[in-house]
Amino acid sequence: MLKQFINLEWKAFTRSASFKVNLALKILMLFGAFIMILYMLMLGAGAYYIIEEYLDKDPLVVINKIMIFYIFGDLAMRYFLQKMPIVNIKPFLYLPLKKDKVVGFGINKTIISFFNVIHAFFFIPFSVVLMLNGHDFLPVLGWHFAIFALIYSNNFINIFVNNKDVVFYGIVAIVVVSAGLTYYNIFDVTTFTAPIFEAFYNMPYLAIIPLILMVVLYKMAFSYFRKNFYLDAGLAKKVEIGETDNMAYLDRFGSVSTFLKNDIKLIKRNKRSRTTVIVSFLFIFYGLLFFTGAIPAYDGPFWRVFAGIFVSGGFLFSFGQFVPSWDSAYYPLMMSQNIRYKEYLESKWYLMVIATIVTTVLASFYLYLGWQAYAAVVVGAIYNIGVNSHIVLWGGAYIKTPIDLSTNKKAFGDKKAFNVKTLLLTLPKLVLPVAIYAIGHFAHGEALGFILVAIAGLIGLLFKNKVFAIVEKIYKAEKYKTLAAYKQKN
């Protein structure tokens, strides 16, 4: 029986739509995975020496200190990305199989999930290095087992907190607040948690506690699903309460409002698009890496503009690159209705402009890091609105990846989004403003650099209608291909 299950899994994997790419891409994907594993290995092996060298502290102490954030960060990541093991189980419900077996397989399957295995690439080399540097075998072993038990506990916790947004956002809030308090030395949560992890090292037999916790959580996950193994319980789709909202206040936008209303509902009511908004919110903080000098490589003046573009353009990039794929689920409707492309595009454009302005206002805390930092954000926003919004829509017209609005699958990058055309379009998006800034910077000074980028953005606005006409043409020319591509569900 197990053989059958594994066979089915293998087929599901090899026949999934995302795997049906050409050989070159497959190799590239494998290579990417390989690099990532290599990084983790190197980090695991090197962490000890890096910490010793730069922080001049006992590496194990440092790791134990941040471990609490690592564990909770892992839980948050899983919530976002790890898929439920139970989703594909429906067809087995009525087959002559013991329910325990099916549920057991579903849960056991998660044990070898990427989200668990990846940690091994860090912790195993790290533990080996610990021992090479004079730590004893037993304490390290105890510590190692304890950490892995906690990581697997996360795995099982994720199984039954899945789809409980309250729990998730609660955890994220606690982690962010306590990390913030720790960072500013107001309240150091790690003084309480670090000893726990140290205890696993000092008293290796204590590792039995997380191991028991892990087993208990496994049993809980198991019985949770066993109990809810019914179509109207655990396997039921979560139904949101629908509210009819006519958004009359948007009518002032005139004819564009028809689509604008729809787009706002699209973002509000679908998991995938909500994630995009959260991700683009995180982009606001990306600039901190540049402006605080946290990473020496980013210290040059040109990086400011680069950062400014990203800080204000998070939503623009993450949402805009998938226009019109957001509407892929009902594209045949759009294509057989009397759609005015210009209004359709304009609504997406307005959305990006509004988001960019809101982001720029939110990012005003960069003023704290000097006027140059915020000037870069504002100038970046102007360039984003004037130039990048058009380029993003243009590039999106070539991307024919259907988007499943109901899941977060592939929310973080999709290989089809990287084709040569979109790659070429990143040049004017990122390189050009940096180059323009450089010209001004060298000719006169940073002020002129900023002014030139802003002017480039304003000039870009003049081309709006021209670009819309081009995009419209692409939409029409690629209509049948796009329809066919959107038909292929994953």
Added chain:
Amino acid sequence: MITTNKLSKTYNETTVLSIDALEIPKGQSFGLVGNNGAGKTTYFSLLLDLIQPTTGAIKSNGIQVNESEDWKPFTSAFIDETFLIGYLTAEEYFYFIGELRGQNKSDVDALLAQFTDFFHGEILNQKKYLRDLSKGNQKKAGIVAALIGHPEVIILDEPFANLDPTTQIRLKEIIKDLAQKKGVTVLVSSHDLLHVTDVCERIVVLEKGTVVKDLETNPATLRELEAHFSGESVVLQEEEE
């Protein structure tokens, strides 16, 4: 109203549709029947310019559908769930379609009022998004949306499938009414011979992409169709879903 001329559609050397000539006059209720894979949905998709013909063309009201988009204002359709916007409530969806077809909220409300009976209290004010409605209720919403904005051509693919008996009967009345009283050209496909013969003035049988029968509906049509489909010992399948 709709003229089909030397139309064919070929995928990798397999011809899935080949219609030499087919003329559907204005105000006709036209039924398309055939087994799975006969080409019914392909024909409708060509008619809506969702796929490209390999040869030939369809003209709707004198407009060649794959060259001009001017057929869109007077044509509406419900083919499958890709014509629904899942994250909208039924009301929002109707108003959206209404706005695209130049109808304001009160126009749409007035139209919807006529279908209270058809909706059977399961579509409006449900606090549910379309994606969470049952298949049958989704279909009801889609069909009614296709009636918004006084279209002259309405295309419904398998409208009777998934509907409960009461709704099927009501839908038949609606379609008859559209064709006979309002002069709307209604194109319907179905696997259910009884329903099509009830509703359609004319029935065309497709088989492997070609027209094998073109009948004016009369009391003997149903028998004839049944004989046709059973005579070839083809097991009539339920639904395409």
